[in-house]
Amino acid sequence: MEATYYTIGMAGHIDHGKTTLTKALTNVDTDRLKEEKQRNISIEAGYAPLHTKDGTHVSIVDVPGHERFIRQMIAGVAGIDLVVLVVAADEGVMPQTKEHLEILEFLGIKRCIVTITKIDRVDEELLELIALDIDETLSGTSFENSPMVNVDSVSGKGIDTLKESIFHELQSVEHRDRYGSFRLPIDQVFTVQGQGTIVRGTVYEGIVKNGSLLRILPGDEKVKARNIQVHHQDVEEARAGQRTAINLTGVEKDGIKRGDVLVASDHFLVTDTIDVAIRFVTDLRSVLKQRSPVKLHVGTSEVMGKIVFFDRNSVEEINKEVLCQIRLDNEIVVRRGDRFILRRPTPVETIGGGWVIEPKGEKYRFGDETIKMLQKKKEGTPEDLIKDVLKVSSPLTINQIIQATSLDQKEVQTILNKTIEKGVLVEIPGNKYVLSSQIHKIKDDITDQLTDFHDRFPMRLGMNKAELVQLLRADFSKEMVEYTLEQMVNHGTIKKIERFIANENFEPHLPTKWKTRMEEIISNLKADELEVKKWEDYISSTPISKDESAELRGFLLLTNRAYQLTDDMIVHKLAINQAVDSLQQQTGTVFDLKDAKDILNVSRKYLIPLLELLDSLHHTEREEGKRRWL
The missing domain is CATH 1.10.10.10 (Winged helix-like DNA-binding domain superfamily/Winged helix DNA-binding domain)
Structure with a gap:
């Protein structure tokens, strides 16, 4: 049975215990940066392998919870199959928790396990209140009725139950497309002494193998996969759903940036205009006007652009989906169906999210006709x-x-x-x-x-x-x-x-440019009959190049206009035909070397290779020092 690969995201408010929970599940500390250790918060998404009994391959992404690090959080959860929403028992649902929930919904993540951490800090009554608060928060969202698990990451209480819940939920997760063209949005770029440039990311689709020729988009750098690792283990290939590090040849670290996409074919579009379907948050801080600046987060890239409406001039409060367009300041790589998040640069807030209807949008007129066209594309x-x-x-x-x-x-x-x-x-x-x-x-x-x-x-x-x-x-x-x-x-x-x-x-x-010269060479070859010169002697007095000379020689031999007599001599077909006619007319069923020499009147220099040529052409065969006609 073919192996399956999944990525799980840990999401939730700062200091609610995501990193500690990840370590309890995997025995890996995902706070790897010195600044993270000092401040006790996650700045960059961390990754760890979760080992399963049945051999299913699972990566856990510990995404940052602090508001300042929301962009890393978006990049971290893009591409996950299941989210573990972490809520601390001593604090409950926080504003950051709600924003993370909105982002997860906008990104189209379907499955969630709510995990209440730090249960050792509260009594049973407060724990029940926290659970009710979470149920109320999730009500009406796609995560309503998600399973809920209580844990204490330090003592390990509830960890096994959480693992079982994770494995159970993963059985219902749709597998990623390992048959599609390979695509990996890059979220980390670094170098290792003696190894060169290395990129990391989650394989969105397809398979990459050692030695694969790849391209980095949108810059279109051509590279080669020299070595592949999954959770620090060398592998021959990485598949959709796996967290992967790839050592690349053919590019320097400065030639790649976070947000670039590693692909294996030219099937992916590079675009700066996308047609989209968007749902906006219910509590926008201020009106979003036509052509307002926005920041698009898709995959691991974040790009500034402008939002363009075709049926309105602003958005204030709206619950239904809006079909519109985003015109970007820089090119990105997306496919139809890719999910994204929109944030406002000032005041900074998440304003909505949705999916790409058309990766290569064009300029359209304002009005119903454009909306109808986009609706048709969407459906x-x-x-x-x-x-x-x-x-x-x-x-x-x-x-x-x-x-x-x-x-x-x-x-x-x-x-x-x-x-x-x-x-x-x-x-x-x-x-x-x-x-x-x-x-x-x-x-x-x-x-x-x-x-x-x-x-x-x-x-x-x-x-x-x-x-x-x-x-x-x-x-x-x-x-x-x-x-x-x-x-x-x-x-x-x-x-x-x-x-x-x-x-x-x-x-x-014969090529038009050299036709006359080459015809002269062929005529001279024909005129010399069996006593030909070395091939280079026919060419040396002409302006024909060495390459053209080789082409002409190959042409004569491949089309049977001439035959190879020795390594450096060829003989015209007409001379061979005349020699065969003369020998057949003046010999019986067999003849010897002396007979041939007397009839053809050529030296042994030409006679021996000529008779061997006749053997190879199946005119004759050698028999006890003589030749027999076939």
Whole structure:
């Protein structure tokens, strides 16, 4: 059974015992910074592994609780599967607790375990009041009716119960998409002497392996994964849901920053304009006006921008979802469905959150038409969802499509059948599906690659298939490329000659620039018949380059216009045909070296390699010092 990976977030007010609880669960102290030790608060999110009985891989994120460190808190909880909401028994629900709850809801986190800590400090009656206060706070939220566990992290009371509750809740958590293209929002960048640049983050989707070629967006730095660690243990690969450190080659520390995204393909958009669906907090301190400055937190990035409304000029108190746009000062990397938080830079407050409808928004007119368009984008049909998934990750099996879209198997199968009939999708070998547009793109790329190759190397039979496949593998899977090549060969768009691929109408030919010179060389070779010179002697008196000389020689041999006589001599096909005719006419079924020398009148310098060439061409075979005609 394939391993599963989860990330749990500890959230709650400052000094409510999140770090101590994390240590009680994992035996790891996540306050690693000197300043954190001195001030007894978490400034940066800390991470620790939680070991389970069944081998499930769990990382715990201890996120900061202090208001000043809210941005680290947002980055820490982005990407978690389950939240443990920590409330101290001696203080109860605090303003920071409520803000954390709003952020968790905006980020779309579905599952929560409420943990009341420091129970040794209060009596049973106060503990009951605290529980009632928490129930009231959670009422009407997505965390209503969440399980509640009482613990004392110092003595260990209730810790085993909390672990069991965590494992039980995780069984209902939807697995992250390990089949999609690899994506890791970076939240830490540092160097280790002798190792170079290292980045950390939680793998949002996909798999990264040692040696993987990766890109850092939005700057588009090309890097390579030299070493991968999960909780300080070297591993060959890291998967969606895992907290991961990756040693990168090809980039300096200064070339990466928190908020950048590490990806493995060019399927991810870099954008500065996103169409979004937002819900705002119920108690905004002041009116949010059209084009107000906002700070967007998505993944691990935080970017300033302006909010643009299309159906209003301000927001004061509103409970329903608002469709609008955020125009950013800097580029980010997002996908449809990514969750985000919006904060106001002044006065500093969390103002709302939501999800990305369209990662690459455009400028739209103010009015109902734009709202209708955004609503249509937001709703997206199941067919749209499948196509969106295949745009990012192809090819996919039906099971992979189901996992990525959360659609019912029967519904997915019906849509696949319908879209194949309409020509929107194609089923390729292995019961996998791709968009027809992707196959058309591969066809265009193949034609373009071959056309370019023929222009650069007109004297070659075609492009080596393995080389062509490798070039296209940068953008498409090998199976998609192989399928497309087979289809193009079957339909006569391209042709396959042994291991070479060429456009259907292409034939090897002499390049226009050197045609006259090369024809002279071929004529001289033909005129010398069997007593040819070294190949370099034919070229030395011409302006033809060494590379062009090699191409011409290869052209003559590959097209059987000439044959290789020795390592440094080739002979024209016409001379070989004439030699064979002469020998056949003047010998019987067998002949010897003297017979051939008398008939052809050439020295042993040419005669011996010539007879060996005739053997290799299957005109003759050697038999006890003589040659027999085949």
